[in-house]
Amino acid sequence: MVKVRFSSALSNVTHSRETILEVGNTTVKTVIDKLVQQFGPDFEKRILDKGEVRRFVNLYVNGEDIRHLSGLDSPVKDTDEISILPAVSGG
Numbered sequence: 001m002v003k004v005r006f007s008s009a010l011s012n013v014t015h016s017r018e019t020i021l022e023v024g025n026t027t028v029k030t031v032i033d034k035l036v037q038q039f040g041p042d043f044e045k046r047i048l049d050k051g052e053v054r055r056f057v058n059l060y061v062n063g064e065d066i067r068h069l070s071g072l073d074s075p076v077k078d079t080d081e082i083s084i085l086p087a088v089s090g091g
Helices: 008-014 028-039 041-047
Strands: 002-006 018-021 057-061 081-086
Touching (some): 002 008, 008 041, 008 081, 028 041
Antiparallel strands (some): 002 018, 057 081
16 A cells, blocks of 8 residues: 655645555556545646646655656555655745
8 A cells, every 4th residue: 555645735635644445556647646546636737737646746755755756656555655746835
C-alpha cells in the first residue's frame, strides 16, 4: 500500500493529512488519478494543469522530487511514500 501525505494547504480538499492507496507497483500518474477519483475535481485543479503537475506543486516519492526522476511516469512501489506539497505564498 502506498502512503500519500498532503500538506496542510490541501487539507481543506482532502480533509486529512494522509491517505493509504492500494495500487500495487505503478506510476505517480496512476496514484494521482486514484487521488482525483477519491477527492474530486477541486483536488485535480490544485495539482494538475492540462495533465501535468502544476509549476508550484512539488511531488516527492520517498523524498525524491519527481522532476529529478521520470515525472508522472516515475515508478511507485507498494512500500513507497508520496508527498504532495503545493507552494504556499503570501505577502
